[in-house]
Amino acid sequence: MKKILVPIDFSEHSEYALRVAATIAKQQQAEIIVIHMLGLSEAIFTKDEAQETAEAIYYLKLAEKRFSTFLDTDFLKDIKVTETVQNYKVFSELNEVAKQNDVDLIVMGSHGSSGLSEVFAGSNTEKVVRTSDIPVLVIKHKIQEFSIEQAVFACDFKMENIKAYHKAKKLFDLFDATLHLVYINLPGDRFRNSNQIEKRIKDFLFKADSGNLENFEKVYIQNDYSVESGIFNYCKKINADIIGIPTHGRQGISHFFNGSIGEDIANHAHEPVITFKI
Known part of the structure; x- marks a missing residue:
């Protein structure tokens, strides 16, 4: 840097x-x-x-x-x-x-x-x-x-997040931080069972890490009612120093109706938040 x-x-x-x-x-x-x-x-x-x-x-x-x-x-x-x-x-x-x-x-x-x-x-x-x-x-x-020892990177493990994941890993490595990956499992239409979640995460990491799945053991699946509360509750659990999250950077009318989880987290989190553009 x-x-x-x-x-x-x-x-x-x-x-x-x-x-x-x-x-x-x-x-x-x-x-x-x-x-x-x-x-x-x-x-x-x-x-x-x-x-x-x-x-x-x-x-x-x-x-x-x-x-x-x-x-x-x-x-x-x-x-x-x-x-x-x-x-x-x-x-x-x-x-x-x-x-x-x-x-x-x-x-x-x-x-x-x-x-x-x-x-x-x-x-x-x-x-x-x-x-x-x-x-x-x-x-x-x-x-x-300011120091980073426990770093959380939260995402939905869709392939579009690979670039942000690489940026987060590179930056947290500079601080010799322990990286924690978290997936928030929500109720309703977005609920997935364990097999579905594990497959999505493994497919993501296989492509992102060139076939290396050692980071799969670093992924925690947090069940919660919203992405925000899930991330915040997990961060409290591990006493996180920072929250890393990808953001779409939505603009205009699409931003108004769809919002951006990255921006919401940055606005409401107590911990320092770092965003990575998708």
């Missing part, structure tokens, strides 16, 4: 994310890129050129000043930190920033969301999770010493 991108809005949740990114950067000898999105109103750019330039410079200088204070912290000592300020307002643009800078990981703070705000607006973190081709690590709380 060489580069970590951290979106900053100067909130305490941004600090939580930056603190975790710093720990990872020290472990992996990586550098950190911090980005602040100005999100200036289009009204500014309809003014005359001189006034537009003056206002843009003012907001840029203000952001730079806040950066100098925000980044003046002991936990960033001896880490290369690059600052950038952009007038981005659409969070999908972070994906392009990450690609242009060859970023390996996005670390983002989140307060989560619930109720009507989640249905109609969602959180900024959710928007990043939905659009990012790069793994997104979501941090909800202050973590003094």
